[in-house]
Amino acid sequence: MICFSYKLLFGTQPRFAHSCLPNTMQSLDYELTQDSSQLRLVTRACTTILKKEVITLDFSPTAFYPYLIRQRILRHVLCIENCVCARCVNPASIGDFSDHLKCSQCKDGLVSAEEPTIWSESVWSCNSCQEEFPYSFIKKVLIDCRRELESIDTSRGRASADELMNFIRRRSLTDLHRGHFLMLSAYNKVETCLRSISAGVRQPDPATVYSRDNIQDFQRLGEYGDVVDRHVRTVRSHVDIFRGKFCLLRLLLSY
Secondary structure (H helix, E strand, O other): OOEEEEOOOOOOHHHOEEOOOOOEEEEEEEEEOOOOEEEEEEEEEOOOOOOOOOOEEOOOOOOOOOHHHHHHHHHHOOOOOOOOOHHHHOHHHHOOOOOOEEOOOOOOOEEEEOOHHHHHHOOEEEOOOOOEEOHHHHHHHHHHHHHHHHHOOOOOOHHHHHHHHHHHHHHHHHOEOOOOHHHHHHHHHHHHHHHHHHHHHOOOOOOOOOOHHHHHHHHHHHHHHHHHHHHHHHHOOOOOHHHHHHHHHHHHHOO
């Protein structure tokens, strides 16, 4: 395994090229000594890197962001004009559907930009019936879904979770792929609504009889964990540590 460790960020970042699907990952490590402690930024290879292969790193915190937001950050913040990784050129080829809509014509296919790198100027078409859609239609659907999601009050506990789950199920049938970034945002809000409610019963205990509401909370949290897990496997297939936080949810559902 290749491993770089260093104290200064800016002096070493030029060693790497950017990719939204990098072959290295970074972490902060503490080095304790008798006299003091030092914080180190460590870069580790997270997949096999062949000789003369370019070493890549994701320069921005965009692992879970859709294409358009990633590109805006790369261009306007990091001055990276064009990323040519597989996730940017053809996200469906790696199983990333965070920008895909449901086809309003055939109801079965997925609508996406044929050329994601030009986004709003690209032809948007269905991968099943081949129907084409103007970007103005795509934008209208996204704005409508986002406004509805933002209008849901998340301060009412299970009542808010019910409304959010209704949004997820209804929109996944008519407008958005289940892995769309707005769906991930909705699931995250569900977890926020249920976090305090389920905090006292998170430890699985076969001897405990849980209420029907508790079981439903666990099922929803487990569904959220599965959705995030699938997305992590897509955009960071080599990183297992991020999946650990959802293992307890599946364990709870096994009782």
